[in-house]
Amino acid sequence: MKIVTVRRISQVFFLLLFFWFCIVSTFGEHWWQLRGWPVNWFLQLDPLVHVGVMLTTQTVYAGLSWALVTTVLTIVLGRFFCGWVCPFGTLHHLFGYLGKRGRTLSRKAAVNAYQRGQSIKYYILIFLLSAAAGALMARAVRTAVALAASLWLLTAVTIAIVALTIFGLTNQLRKTGTILLALVGGWTLVGLLYSMEPMIGASLQTGLLDPIPLVYRSVNLVLLPLVDSASPTLSVTQRHYEGAWLIGTVFLGALLMNLRTPRFYCRYVCPLGAFYGVLSRFSLWRIGKRQDQCAQCQWCEADCEGGCEPTGTIRLPECVLCMNCLDQCGHGLISYQTAPSASGAIVSPDMSRRGFVVALASGIAAVPMVRLGGYTDQNWNPAVIRPPGALREADFLSRCIKCGQCMRICPTNIIQPAGLEAGLEGLWTPLLNFRVGTSGCQLNCIACSHVCPTAAIRPISLEEKLGRGVFAEPGPIRLGCAFVDHGRCLPWAMDKPCIVCQETCPVSPKAIFVREYYSPLRNGVAEVVRSNGSVLEIAGTSFQAAQLSTGDYFIRLTTDPTNTRRPIVDNADRVLAVDPRTPFGPELAIGSRIEIQVRLQRPQVDPKLCIGCGVCEHECPVSGKRAIRVSGENESRNKRRSLLL
Amino acid sequence: MNRREFLSRTLRAGVLAAAAGSLSYWLYDGRGPGPDSTAQGNLVVLPDFSVPELSGRMSVITGADRIRTVDMGLKAVGGIEAFIRKGDGVLIKVNAAFASPPILGATTNPQLVSHVATLCRKAGASSVVVTDNPINDPQSCFTLSGIGDAARSAGARLMLPTGSSFAPTTVPHGKLIRDWPLLHAPFQGVNKVIGIAPVKDHHRSGASMIMKNWYGLLGGQRNIFHQNINDIILELAMMVKPTLVILDGTTSMMTNGPTGGSLSDLKQTRCMIVSTDQVAADACGASLLGKRAADLPFILKAQNAGLGTADYESLNPAREAVG
Numbered sequence: 001m002k003i004v005t006v007r008r009i010s011q012v013f014f015l016l017l018f019f020w021f022c023i024v025s026t027f028g029e030h031w032w033q034l035r036g037w038p039v040n041w042f043l044q045l046d047p048l049v050h051v052g053v054m055l056t057t058q059t060v061y062a063g064l065s066w067a068l069v070t071t072v073l074t075i076v077l078g079r080f081f082c083g084w085v086c087p088f089g090t091l092h093h094l095f096g097y098l099g100k101r102g103r104t105l106s107r108k109a110a111v112n113a114y115q116r117g118q119s120i121k122y123y124i125l126i127f128l129l130s131a132a133a134g135a136l137m138a139r140a141v142r143t144a145v146a147l148a149a150s151l152w153l154l155t156a157v158t159i160a161i162v163a164l165t166i167f168g169l170t171n172q173l174r175k176t177g178t179i180l181l182a183l184v185g186g187w188t189l190v191g192l193l194y195s196m197e198p199m200i201g202a203s204l205q206t207g208l209l210d211p212i213p214l215v216y217r218s219v220n221l222v223l224l225p226l227v228d229s230a231s232p233t234l235s236v237t238q239r240h241y242e243g244a245w246l247i248g249t250v251f252l253g254a255l256l257m258n259l260r261t262p263r264f265y266c267r268y269v270c271p272l273g274a275f276y277g278v279l280s281r282f283s284l285w286r287i288g289k290r291q292d293q294c295a296q297c298q299w300c301e302a303d304c305e306g307g308c309e310p311t312g313t314i315r316l317p318e319c320v321l322c323m324n325c326l327d328q329c330g331h332g333l334i335s336y337q338t339a340p341s342a343s344g345a346i347v348s349p350d351m352s353r354r355g356f357v358v359a360l361a362s363g364i365a366a367v368p369m370v371r372l373g374g375y376t377d378q379n380w381n382p383a384v385i386r387p388p389g390a391l392r393e394a395d396f397l398s399r400c401i402k403c404g405q406c407m408r409i410c411p412t413n414i415i416q417p418a419g420l421e422a423g424l425e426g427l428w429t430p431l432l433n434f435r436v437g438t439s440g441c442q443l444n445c446i447a448c449s450h451v452c453p454t455a456a457i458r459p460i461s462l463e464e465k466l467g468r469g470v471f472a473e474p475g476p477i478r479l480g481c482a483f484v485d486h487g488r489c490l491p492w493a494m495d496k497p498c499i500v501c502q503e504t505c506p507v508s509p510k511a512i513f514v515r516e517y518y519s520p521l522r523n524g525v526a527e528v529v530r531s532n533g534s535v536l537e538i539a540g541t542s543f544q545a546a547q548l549s550t551g552d553y554f555i556r557l558t559t560d561p562t563n564t565r566r567p568i569v570d571n572a573d574r575v576l577a578v579d580p581r582t583p584f585g586p587e588l589a590i591g592s593r594i595e596i597q598v599r600l601q602r603p604q605v606d607p608k609l610c611i612g613c614g615v616c617e618h619e620c621p622v623s624g625k626r627a628i629r630v631s632g633e634n635e636s637r638n639k640r641r642s643l644l645l
Numbered sequence: 646m647n648r649r650e651f652l653s654r655t656l657r658a659g660v661l662a663a664a665a666g667s668l669s670y671w672l673y674d675g676r677g678p679g680p681d682s683t684a685q686g687n688l689v690v691l692p693d694f695s696v697p698e699l700s701g702r703m704s705v706i707t708g709a710d711r712i713r714t715v716d717m718g719l720k721a722v723g724g725i726e727a728f729i730r731k732g733d734g735v736l737i738k739v740n741a742a743f744a745s746p747p748i749l750g751a752t753t754n755p756q757l758v759s760h761v762a763t764l765c766r767k768a769g770a771s772s773v774v775v776t777d778n779p780i781n782d783p784q785s786c787f788t789l790s791g792i793g794d795a796a797r798s799a800g801a802r803l804m805l806p807t808g809s810s811f812a813p814t815t816v817p818h819g820k821l822i823r824d825w826p827l828l829h830a831p832f833q834g835v836n837k838v839i840g841i842a843p844v845k846d847h848h849r850s851g852a853s854m855i856m857k858n859w860y861g862l863l864g865g866q867r868n869i870f871h872q873n874i875n876d877i878i879l880e881l882a883m884m885v886k887p888t889l890v891i892l893d894g895t896t897s898m899m900t901n902g903p904t905g906g907s908l909s910d911l912k913q914t915r916c917m918i919v920s921t922d923q924v925a926a927d928a929c930g931a932s933l934l935g936k937r938a939a940d941l942p943f944i945l946k947a948q949n950a951g952l953g954t955a956d957y958e959s960l961n962p963a964r965e966a967v968g
Binding site: 050054057058059060061062065067068071072075076279281282283284338339340391395455458459464474639640641642643644645 | 647650651654655657658661662665666668669672673674675676677678679680821824865866869870872873
């Protein structure tokens with residue numbers, strides 16, 4: 001079997017596996033639903049997730065160790081993941097194939113020629129990783145500055161730089177060394193001059209462009225809901241995701257770019273590909289020519305996926321190991337071999353020093369800049385309600401890779417990708433929206449916390465969520481607190497009985513309780529013109545038939561000092577009937593004035609019991625802007641936002 | 646040549662793979678973060694700043710001139726030298742809560758601050774720090790209240806709260822102040838604390854005097870403590886055991902407290918209270934507002950907690966009149 005056939009089988013296998021994982025990320029009990037399928041596997045294989053979380057938290061969370069497999073294999077084999085495994089890469093490959101059909105050989109070879117722009121992905125990588133590493137670097141500097149030795153180090157670095165400069169910069173290694181030392185020295189100097197920690201935060205933004213979270217997010221939040229809407233099988237009702245258009249546009253745009261340049265995303269944008277490119281520097285096997293001289297027929301470049309110029313001096317960091325060149329070379333001159341290519345090979349990414357430093361510096365600076373908005377601090381947005389188990393905002397942002405797994409798994413569809421609610425860095429992170437979906441956060445559900453691949457939503461037990469057993473002392477996990485809007489609530493503002501919120505409150509004892517209040521009806525004062533004790537004919541006002549027979553309306557004599565109310569059992573436009581077993585006595589003379597009252601139960605929230613699950617908000621009949629809404633105050637993930645002592 | 650190149654490459658690849666593997670192994674975290682992933686590590690606790698052999702001293706001096714009354718008051722409790730020794734680091738906790746001019750009496754009188762700071766310097770204090778975490782904008786508060794200038798003119802160091810000034814504290818046996826941000830930076834190198842506060846009406850607690858004034862040492866969303874004002878004042882008094890307190894009742898804010906805003910809110914009560922017992926000082930100050938200690942639950946709570954006595958007469962305060 002030809003090597004490219006094996007590659008194609010591998011690609012199709014992993015693509016189908018990926019789609020399968022997306023499909024089975026469905027809450028339920030069928031075998032094709034979430035029954036222990038390793039749905040995060042591709043995310044866990046992704047070393048950019050691994051390294052990103054390592055930089056922001058200095059930990060490797062459980063399953064993320066899988067990335068070691070890909071890392072080590074890439075170190076040995078090169079970018080095999082891109083050409084053989086990556087589901088997004090396979091889609092690009094497919095679209096690229098569609099785009100280049102019918103093109104001439106020279107045209108094909110031309111679009112596959114290496115472009116300088118392909119180095120952009122390395123700058124993107126540097127930018128994203130330095131944004132994640134800023135806090136770590138700041139801490140390292142503080143530790144260094146705290147030591148007296150740091151001054152000596154600084155001096156030593158300066159001397160070393162001067163020495164390297166004097167002894168010439170001809171050697172590439174020396175150049176790299178100089179840059180490195182200059183960065184270390186400069187960084188230490190900055191650290192000596194002022195403290196950077198207050199503003200520099202660890203922000204994990206790799207997920208914006210990392211192909212694995214991107215393809216998970218796009219397929220789960222855009223593709224599947226669209227496909228499934230024809231005949232819902234994955235979910236009972238149509239799934240909705242706010243801002244799906246943007247996620248879909250990025251996805252579709254990336255795919256359509258293949259029609260112009262095959263694997264456009266992989267070549268120009270993909271930070272994961274860039275990371276693999278750097279890792280493959282010492283790869284033991286690599287694509288290369290057996291002999292320098294060849295016919296220059298360019299067949300090998302016709303289908304080159306990476307744009308890595310196998311004809312000439314191959315650019316190894318760009319090579320995605322598609323093996324097309326191997327297959328195409330009619331002369332058998334190209335092979336995947338341990339020996340260096342006869343035409344030489346470029347092993348380093350095509351990055352300029354200047355570009356490297358700019359990307360690094362702007363990555364570090366970008367986080368303090370977006371945090372000037374204060375979203376993680378005093379200016380936190382109470383509309384940012386995170387799923388149960390979510391870490392404190394700053395810690396959350398240092399782990400969330402925006403993969404959308406929590407949004408996919410949420411059985412009620414209330415976990416939604418954020419727009420700019422949580423600031424720019426919170427784009428596509430999970431927010432709870434109790435207006436969409438089928439209910440609030442279900443009391444006995446902890447699915448999102450267990451699906452989260454990076455523990456941005458840490459795994460919680462039901463006991464912990466509900467504050468039972470050993471968790472009785474800290475109490476249940478609160479997502480926020482419900483607030484009644486007295487200006488919109490039917491019993492508070494419109495004299496209409498309701499209390500749906502109180503009834504649906506799932507907490508026991510209920511966090512929503514009611515206070516009874518009898519409100520005089522508008523135009524509710526009448527004069528009795530005839531009466532037999534239980535049936536009263538009135539003047540001065542009138543009602544629709546049966547309007548007052550709901551059991552919520554009462555008659556009170558305006559002159560009754562005891563304030564006794566008799567429930568109305570029936571009415572015509574000018575006739576009111578009370579229960580004949582409790583008729584009015586002689587105090588009801590003709591000409592007496594009566595007042596019709598409605599009994600209201602006005603909801604009130606006990607912040608001590610409210611867990612912010614949002615069921616009340618979801619059920620509130622004031623369907624636009626709800627009359628009871630959950631707000632982020634009192635969320636238990638940050639006790640500084642406590643509403644109560 | 647090829648073989649050597651390949652071996653060197655293998656070696657490097659091996660080192661890289663091993664480094665990646667061991668780093669991941671070293672940082673492996675199978676369980677993930679806990680409930681409070683940013684639980685503050687080291688809690689600070691303020692030491693006891695009181696001078697044991699000088700406990701229970703008190704003076705109540707009548708007069709309109711703060712400089713003269715405070716001089717007399719200090720003399721009556723043993724003189725500033727008894728409290729401040731050579732080389733001491735002194736912290737003066739003022740009430741600079743509001744950005745309002747001194748004449749409105751919502752903040753500690755600036756002349757009083759500079760005078761006491763000067764006395765401390767003369768007594769040999771190596772440093773005097775004046776601080777508060779005000780309710781209004783800190784810069785504006787210290788400027789408009791005149792306390793900033795007063796402190797600087799007396800050679801004291803003014804310390805405004807910044808983000809890094811706070812460290813979490815837990816008051817031993819406290820229920821409210823637990824892992825709560827405390828304005829801690831000004832306490833570096835401090836071994837004596839003097840509280841100077843005006844006598845003011847306060848709608849929630851009944852009165853804002855010495856004990857309530859420690860509120861300005863808290864940071865964070867401290868206003869949630871208003872849900873339980875008497876207990877928070879009690880815990881503030883538990884948190885700070887001062888060397889000396891000076892309660893300025895020269896003019897008292899009788900109404901519209903604690904902000905005031907009008908001269909008509911003030912009354913000339915012509916009284917300066919100096920004490921080592923903050924509970925006694927507040928109990929005495931309450932009388933200037935026409936209240937009894939029994940009207941103010943925080944005073945009784947503080948007394949019951951053994952922080953001082955509400956029966957200030959039992960301390961036999963020195964009473965003098967000047968001017």
